[in-house]
Amino acid sequence: MALPILPLGVIAYENIPYTVIPDSPYGHRELLVNIYRKNDGKKYPALLMVHGGAWSSGDRSMQIPMAQQIAAHGYVTIPVEYRLSPEAPYPAALHDLKTAVRWARAHAEEYGIDTTRISISGCSAGGHLASLVGMTNGSARHEGTGQYREHSSDVQAVVDMDGVLTFVNQENIDETNENIRKLNGELPKNAIWLQGRYEDHKKIWEEASPLLWVTEKSAPICFINSLNPRYHTGRNEMIEKLNAYHIYSEIHQIEELLHPFWLFHPWFNDVVLYTINFLDKTLPEK
Incomplete structure (x- = not known):
């Protein structure tokens, strides 16, 4: 596994609250971010980083090794905590991340962030959310009612590592229903997060599918994929939609079936390089 190693010249601000959930199942609690950046006082573009775990597990520490290495290349990297399905179903996680983007803009002076160049990356469920x-x-329907509404939640680039792009393709619907049958009526993780079966909650499944929401305002995107075909579903269709708006995209293929490739060497270094090159291209210094 890739381990956390803070590069020379990079500083860390850890366990920083970005919002408060007053009425969570765990009581009044804060959602936290970590921040890594060069220790030079300059302003840099930001990259919020979203961990995976089937919308139900994991934490932001999974993003720390990558965040530390990317920060050394001139980015303010921000691993983000968000609410998981045991605490709150969709759309809580999306609203948390939109709040985190607005928080980054609200605190740009404090952490040296260029507010015109904010991006987001994610792995697996985090890739879907990114x-x-x-x-x-x-x-507006995806924005939520979180803090810092005077700031924009728009991002200028996305990196998606094996994150699904649609829930409403027939293969996914059929697979979910088959899993429900195998589980004797219990919901699998994706259906728990989406508040039930597609047949009962079509609007939620559609609203949570990135493929259905491409517009002229959507961000350029980099896909980094394993060989597992389930994580390619909707990718070509999304690229076609982005092309219609002249929005840039690129694909990088990891020649392994291993899904969480970003956590392990030697693929970790490739992912860092792909991410930096894409962000350098799409978020050029002005």
Whole structure:
């Protein structure tokens, strides 16, 4: 596994609250971010980083090794905590991340963030959420009612590592229903997060599908995928939609079936390089 190693010249601000959930199942609690950046006082573009775990598990520490390395290349990297399905179903996680983007803009002077160059990346479920954040730039129905509403939640670039792009393709619907049958009526993780079966909650499944929300305001996106075909579903269709708006996209293929490739060497270094090159291209210094 790739381990956390703070590069020379990079400083860390950890366990920083970005919002408060007053009435969570765990009581009054804060959602936290970590921040990594060069120790030079300059302003840099920001990258919010979203962990995976089937919308039900994981934490922001999974993003720390990558965040530390990317920060050394001139980015303010921000691993983000968000609410998981045991605490709150969709759309809580999306609203948390939109709030985190607005928080980054509200605290730009404090942490040296260029507010015109804010991006988001994610892995697996985090990749899905990052794509949803980026495709729904400007969408009021996805915004939520979180803090810092005087600031924009728009992002200027997305990196999606094996994150699904649609829930409403027939293959996914059929697979979910088959899993419900195998579980004797219990819901699998995706259906728990989406508040039930597609047949009962079509609007939620559609609203949570990034593929359905591509507009002229959507962000450029980099896909980094394993060979597992389930994580390619909707990718070509999304690229076609983005092309219609002349929005840039690129694909990088990891030649392994291993889904969480970003956590392990040697693929970790490739992912860092792909991410930095894409962000350098789409968020150029002005």
